[in-house]
Every structure is written in C-alpha cells, then in structure tokens.
Amino acid sequence: MIEVQQLTKKFGDTLAVDDLSFTVKPGIVTGFLGPNGSGKSTTMRLILGLNSPTSGQALVNGKRFAELDSPLREVGALLDAKALHPGRSARNHLRSLAISNRIPVTRVDEVLDIVGLSEVANRRAGDFSLGMSQRLGIAAALLGDPSILMFDEPINGLDPEGIRWVRDFFQQLADEGRTVLVSSHLMSEMALTAEHFIIIGRGKLITEGTKEELAKSAVGTVHLRTPNRELFKDLIATKQWEAREEADSFVLEGVPANTIGDEAFAAGIVLHELSTREVSLEDAFMALTESSVEYTGRRNRKGAQK
Amino acid sequence: MKSIGLIPAIRSEFLKLRTLRSSWLGFSITAGLTIGFGALISYVSKTHYETMSFAEKATFDPIQISLVGTLFAQFAVGVIGAMLITSEFVSGSIRTTLAAVPSRMTVLVAKAAVLKVSVLVVGVVSCFTAFFLGQTIMNGVGIPTASLSNGNTLRAVALAGLYLMLLALLGFGLGLIIRQTAGTISAFVSLLLVLPLIAYLLPSSWRNEILRYLPSSLGRAMMSSPGTIYEFPLFSPWAATGILVGYVILAIGIGAYLFERRDV
Structure with a gap:
C-alpha cells in the first residue's frame, strides 16, 4: 500500500507536485498517468525519499520510506533504467544492491533469470540497450521480493515481445497480492496494463478510477x-x-x-x-489532461471551430 | 535515523569499488606514479650528484627524492576520491543507491570508509616501495641515503601514504559539494596547483604565511626531514597532518550537510 497525502513539492517557484493525495492498493496494477512534466517522476522520488516534500507526506506500508528497516525487501523501484554505473556488469550491479540489504547473493541469479538477462549478466551495463536496461531495472526492483513495486515508464524502449512480457508480469505480481504502480504518459499503453488509473496534470490529481469509470466520465x-x-x-x-x-x-x-x-x-x-x-480511453485521457499539458505542439484540433 | 546498518553498506560500497575497471586503473596509476617517478628522480639524482653545487648537496634529501612521485600521485587519488561520489551523481545511480540504503549518512560513511582504507593501503605500500627502491638506486657512490631505522624517516614515508589518503578524502568532500566530475577535478587541481601560483604573486610577508597552509605545502611538511631548508617555513610534520585533517573534515562536513538536505 502506498499512501500519498497532500503531497506538495516546489522547485523554486515551480509547483511540481500540488497537494496530491491518492492511495495505491495491493492486488491490482495501478497506472500512474499524466503528460510529460506532470510530476509523475517527482512524485515517485518523493515516495522514495529522494526528494523531500515541501509539505505533506508519502507512506509505504504505513511508514515513511526512510524508516524502513530493509527498504529493498519492502519497496522495489525502477526510476530510471540508465541510472547505474555504465562500467559495472549487470550481475555486479545487482550484487552490490543485494549485499546492501543483506539479501542472499543467490537471489541475483534468480532475478536475472526472471527478466531474461542471465546470458548477458557479465556484460557492462553501459552497453545494454534501453530495453535491456529496463529489464535490469526490473530485476533490481525484484531483488528483495518486495510487496510494493514502482516502475517509472518501464515500457519505454522495450520491443513488442518485451512489452507483452512486462504486462503479463506486472499482472502476475499484482495477482500475488503486491502493490504495483506503473507510470506512463501513454494511455494507449496503460489501458492494457493497468486496472486502476491515477491521472495527474501539472502536479494535481485530475481523476482516478477504473477503466469503466474513466470512460464514463468522458x-x-x-x-x-x-x-x-x-x-x-x-x-x-x-x-x-x-x-x-x-x-x-x-x-x-x-x-x-x-x-x-x-x-x-x-x-x-x-x-x-x-x-x-x-470515446476511447485514450480520448478520455486526452480530454482530461488537455488543459494541463506542459508542452504543446501546433496542431489542428478536432472540434476547434466550435 | 534508522537504517539497515553500516556493515552491509560498507560491503556494498567495497564491491562497487572493486568491480569497476576505472578503480583498478586509478590505483595502478597511483602506485605507478609514486614508484615510477621516485625511481626516475632517484636515478637522475644519482647520476648528477657529482655535478651538484655545494648548496644543492647540503640540502640533498634522499627521502624527499624517493617520494617525489607523490606530487603526481596526489592528483590520481584526488580523482579517485572525487569520482567515487560524482560518478553516482552524474549517472543518476545515487538514486538507486539511496533507494536501497535511504540513510544518506550511512552511504556517506560507507563510501568514505572504503575510500580511506583502499587509498591508505595503496598509498602506504606505494610510498614504502618507492622509498626502498629509491634508496637502493642511490646507494653507493657517496650519496647520502636514508634508512627506516631512523624514526624521522619512518614517519616521513608513512605520512606520505597518509597524505595520499587525505587528498583522496579531500577530493571526495569536494565531489560531495560540487557533484560534478569536471568541476570537482578543476577545484581539486586549483587547490593544489593554482593557489600556490597566486600565493607567489603576493608580498613575501603574506606569501610565506599563506603558502604553508596550502595542501601541497602541508604534504611537503609531512614528508620533510629535520634540518632541511625550504624556501618558506613549513609546519612541523604532525601539525601539518592535523591541519590537513582539518581541511578534510571541513570539506566532507560541508558535503555531508548538503548531501543530507539536497534532493537527488
């Protein structure tokens, strides 16, 4: 369970996250949606204590992240697939993380096998494609067999086979009773992956609900x-x-x-x-976030003449 | 501040250090520069001793000659110390690190401990090797050489190794503050090379007072032999060590303060 309570984060004068509250429940895949720059990544960093909130708080399993005894055993997170030292092998990257949380190093080969990277485990992580890096990031998140998993844009860079795998895998993790939060800026992608949706724009909660509820609201x-x-x-x-x-x-x-x-x-x-x-779920999403899109290209919008 | 404990964090940081080719390269360069330049200058001193002036012979210091490589190695260890932390900020892996060990002080202490021990081992071994090799090269033909049975000699060689460790920690502290590899290395090189140049432009009364406080002068003081005459008065070896330790504590202290408060 992840609880975000009146979370606010200012960077100088910019409100990145604005009085945001939501709860991510176990047992289902929750999609965290919003246009680019809407505050999804910042929210995830706030949950992990990497950024400190201006006000409000985020709790994981009822505690602040910094209070967790063995963080990797409670929360697994993939924030940025490329956020690792490019010179270290995939296996050693995972070993260093496992050791820091007293996780047996035998678990490293297990997670490498789960994500399908066993054969390239000794290669420099810097030589990995974005798709392989995403898999390595997912492996790192799984190390401690945590009950909460957070993935920031995990589908970027995956090939079609990888995307299908990730969808099924997230579903499987949720079916095992875990809390799974997956962010994306593409509704079309999330519609097939998640059951519950949290949609934000300009750091504010726009709406949340199931697929049906969202479609109805549009x-x-x-x-x-x-x-x-x-x-x-x-x-x-x-x-x-x-x-x-x-x-x-x-x-x-x-x-x-x-x-x-x-x-x-x-x-x-x-x-x-x-x-x-x-209306499709994607149209609903576009309509919901239209007023909060940070960067808009010039386009001829349908119905602009009305 | 609750955390999963310092020992696992130290083990993790040690694994991270030794699984990078760049660490091994850095340590090899440190040892190579210390030993290589020591041997080279010892050899040159030997072949040119006959032709030296009386004044040069009077101030001839076989310890300093054999340890001259530390002047080069100090930059290598500074880079090792700086990159230990800046590489994490630059790649963003600091987020991965802190998502596993949320206590920033634990991460900082673990990194500093691993750096301290590894550079101290490499530094001390390199300095003693350079010393023995240098004395062996200069032995004979009437050149004064030093022996470790003299307490001052032992102190000079051991403090040379400690000097390298302290400079690695200084680089680490600057890296924590600046968080960027190029900027940190520039700052480190400025402290060691540019500050003395500026000090030399000042009136001599100020110059001598300022020069002896600079890290490079403190290093010379730590490796100095009693009775040797320098262009400006140095601190005693132990006072110099104390001042340099103070700089390191200051740099890492400011770095720790910022690390604790900044978003990553």
Whole structure:
C-alpha cells in the first residue's frame, strides 16, 4: 500500500507536485498517468525519499520510506533504467544492491533469470540497450521480493515481445497480492496494463478510477441526421443542448441518444440516423489532461471551430 | 535515523569499488606514479650528484627524492576520491543507491570508509616501495641515503601514504559539494596547483604565511626531514597532518550537510 497525502513539492517557484493525495492498493496494477512534466517522476522520488516534500507526506506500508528497516525487501523501484554505473556488469550491479540489504547473493541469479538477462549478466551495463536496461531495472526492483513495486515508464524502449512480457508480469505480481504502480504518459499503453488509473496534470490529481469509470466520465457524442433541420435547431435552442451543425448532420455532446430521440419524437421531428459514438480511453485521457499539458505542439484540433 | 546498518553498506560500497575497471586503473596509476617517478628522480639524482653545487648537496634529501612521485600521485587519488561520489551523481545511480540504503549518512560513511582504507593501503605500500627502491638506486657512490631505522624517516614515508589518503578524502568532500566530475577535478587541481601560483604573486610577508597552509605545502611538511631548508617555513610534520585533517573534515562536513538536505 502506498499512501500519498497532500503531497506538495516546489522547485523554486515551480509547483511540481500540488497537494496530491491518492492511495495505491495491493492486488491490482495501478497506472500512474499524466503528460510529460506532470510530476509523475517527482512524485515517485518523493515516495522514495529522494526528494523531500515541501509539505505533506508519502507512506509505504504505513511508514515513511526512510524508516524502513530493509527498504529493498519492502519497496522495489525502477526510476530510471540508465541510472547505474555504465562500467559495472549487470550481475555486479545487482550484487552490490543485494549485499546492501543483506539479501542472499543467490537471489541475483534468480532475478536475472526472471527478466531474461542471465546470458548477458557479465556484460557492462553501459552497453545494454534501453530495453535491456529496463529489464535490469526490473530485476533490481525484484531483488528483495518486495510487496510494493514502482516502475517509472518501464515500457519505454522495450520491443513488442518485451512489452507483452512486462504486462503479463506486472499482472502476475499484482495477482500475488503486491502493490504495483506503473507510470506512463501513454494511455494507449496503460489501458492494457493497468486496472486502476491515477491521472495527474501539472502536479494535481485530475481523476482516478477504473477503466469503466474513466470512460464514463468522458462524454460520448451523438450523431444525428434529420430532414427537418430547422425544427431540430429550434429544439436544440429550447433544450440548450451543446451541439454543432455539420454538412448533413448534427453532433451533440453530453446528451444521451434516447433523450434526444424522445424529444425529437415529441416535437414531431423525423430522424434518419441517431447514433452514439463511444470515446476511447485514450480520448478520455486526452480530454482530461488537455488543459494541463506542459508542452504543446501546433496542431489542428478536432472540434476547434466550435 | 534508522537504517539497515553500516556493515552491509560498507560491503556494498567495497564491491562497487572493486568491480569497476576505472578503480583498478586509478590505483595502478597511483602506485605507478609514486614508484615510477621516485625511481626516475632517484636515478637522475644519482647520476648528477657529482655535478651538484655545494648548496644543492647540503640540502640533498634522499627521502624527499624517493617520494617525489607523490606530487603526481596526489592528483590520481584526488580523482579517485572525487569520482567515487560524482560518478553516482552524474549517472543518476545515487538514486538507486539511496533507494536501497535511504540513510544518506550511512552511504556517506560507507563510501568514505572504503575510500580511506583502499587509498591508505595503496598509498602506504606505494610510498614504502618507492622509498626502498629509491634508496637502493642511490646507494653507493657517496650519496647520502636514508634508512627506516631512523624514526624521522619512518614517519616521513608513512605520512606520505597518509597524505595520499587525505587528498583522496579531500577530493571526495569536494565531489560531495560540487557533484560534478569536471568541476570537482578543476577545484581539486586549483587547490593544489593554482593557489600556490597566486600565493607567489603576493608580498613575501603574506606569501610565506599563506603558502604553508596550502595542501601541497602541508604534504611537503609531512614528508620533510629535520634540518632541511625550504624556501618558506613549513609546519612541523604532525601539525601539518592535523591541519590537513582539518581541511578534510571541513570539506566532507560541508558535503555531508548538503548531501543530507539536497534532493537527488
């Protein structure tokens, strides 16, 4: 269990994490989502005591990280796959970590085997590809067989086979009753990996919930065609629906299709098409974080004309 | 401050040190410079002793000649000490280290302990080897040589090894403060080479007072022989050792204060 309580972190005048509170529960994979620069990594560093909070606190298994007796046995973390000395072999990197927490060094070969790096264990870690480094970082997180696991963007650099492996593996870890927090800036990636989602933007919690809850929170659109366009426009005006008119149809937001159908029938309007377009989880994520994206490229946004 | 204990942290840091090729390279360079330059200058002194002036012969110090390599090795150990910590900041591996051992003081003490012991062993062994090799080279042909049966000689050679250890720790302290390899090495080289140059530009009354406090002068004092005349008055060997220890404590103390408070 990870508990983040009113966590705030300022770097100079910049609020990196802003009064953030959430709980990560054991037994499921929790996706930690937000655009680049939204404070995901800072939050993880705060949880690990690497950065000190301006206010608030983060608890792991009910304690501050610094109070843990044997940290690697309670929390395994992969923050940055390249954060290791490039000159040391993968095996020696893991051995040094194991020794520091009195973990038997036989465990090193076990975790190397789990992540599939046994054959390259004696190679310099600096020569590893990003994907291999991610696997090594995951191996390091597993060393102490901890009940809490945190992975910061673990899927970056993995090949398709690696991505599938990581997904199944995270699920397996969660099924074993562990707390698994995985960050990403890509919803499409997380939709398949996580069950519960914590979405932040500009350091603030935007929303959290399951896949279904998130999809529900984002409004779908209803597309409608009618030969009685003028009558229907009057209806929109009366009901104050949010709608836009396109070449041969109307697009309505935030009104269920059956309500529209009923009202149209009551007003004697003939409908030729009435269909609901579901939003994808990714669209929902984009909509949720749109206002908090730190760096935006120029683009033609759909619906910008409305 | 609760932690998983210092002993595992020390064992971990020792493994980290010895599993890097750069450590072995650093220690080899330290030993090579100490012994190699000592032997070379001893040999040159031997072949040129006949032609030296009376004044040169009067101040001829066979101990200092054989230990001259420490002037070069001091930079090697400074780099070893600095890189022990800056490499962690530069690569970001300090986060991995602290995620395993959250107590920063434990990490700091473990690193310093490993550095201290390894540089002391390499330094003392190198200095004694350089001393014996130098005396053997200069032996005969009427050149004065030194013997360890003289307490002052033993002290000079042993303190030469200690000097290397203290400079490694000084580099470590600077590395903790500066957290960047190039910057730390520049600062270290400035302390040893640039400060004396600046001091020489000052009026002589100030110059002599300042010069003897500089790390390089303290090193010469630690390795000095009684009765040898220097261009400016040096501290006694033990006073010099005390002052250098003070510098090391100051540098590591400031570094520890910052390390404890800074985000990584």
